[in-house]
Amino acid sequence: MPGPEFPDNAVALTIDDGPHGGWTPQVLKVLEKYHVPATFCMIGNQILGQEAVARSVVNAGHQVANHTWSHPAQLSTMPADKVQQELDRAQEKIHDTTGRTPTIFRAPGGTCSPAVFEAAAKAGMVPVNWDRDPKDWTKPGTSFITNKLLAAKAGDILLCHDGGGDRSQTCAALKTVIPALQSRGLQFVALGVQL
Ligand SMILES: [Zn+2]
Structure with missing residues (x-):
């Protein structure tokens, strides 16, 4: 890393x-309340028309990662x-919008290939997947998401979503999960280097 x-x-x-x-903005509000840094894996074409939101993520002290331009399932x-x-x-879009150059790459669905590894390396990025996936994008219910994330232990990378649909369950779960993990002595960190 x-x-x-x-x-x-x-x-x-x-x-x-996202x-x-x-x-x-709702996710940012929860993170701000608990003084937690996070890594936002942004889809390039989702920044179109949401440039101010992308900048607000960076301005709040979070890291930005590259999650492809159009999120192709078959990358x-x-x-x-x-x-x-x-x-x-x-x-390019992330840099033009936020002034940051991501050092972390998140593949859609986490599926990589030699070509993906090579392209990420050429662009100066390390591909990073996750350890805890609550499947929040399937809207499985707040308590399901909460329980999956509460299973986290030191060293884990947690996966959540702020795009792709109604994320009210994700926001509700994070309000419980973040303070609970903090009270267990875990410390939230953001991934990547600020370039
Ligand atoms: Zn994705």
Whole structure:
């Protein structure tokens, strides 16, 4: 992982598929309340029209990661030049909008291929998946999401979403999960280096 070493009690919250004009600000509000940094894995084409929201994520002290331009489900089977375009176009939009150059790449669905690894490396990014997936994008219920995330232990990367649909269950779960994990002595960290 690029950047300084994390403390032994670190957990990392990653928020995928935004930015979204409605849900991203709500997630930011929860994070602010508990002084928690997170990593927002943004889809390049979701920034279109939501530039101010993308900037508000950075201005609140969070890290931004590259989650491709158009979130292709089949990224891992796409030819190398198309993969590179997906990553580079998102990288450019994120940089033009926020002034940041992501050092973390999150593949849609977490599926990588040699071409994906190579494209990420060329763009100066490390691909990062997750340890705890509450399937919040399927809207399984707040208590389901909460319980999955409460199973987190030190060193885990947690996956949540602020895009792709109604994320009220995600927001409600985070309001419980974040203070609960903090009270267990876990410390939230953001992934990546600020470039
Ligand atoms: Zn995604």
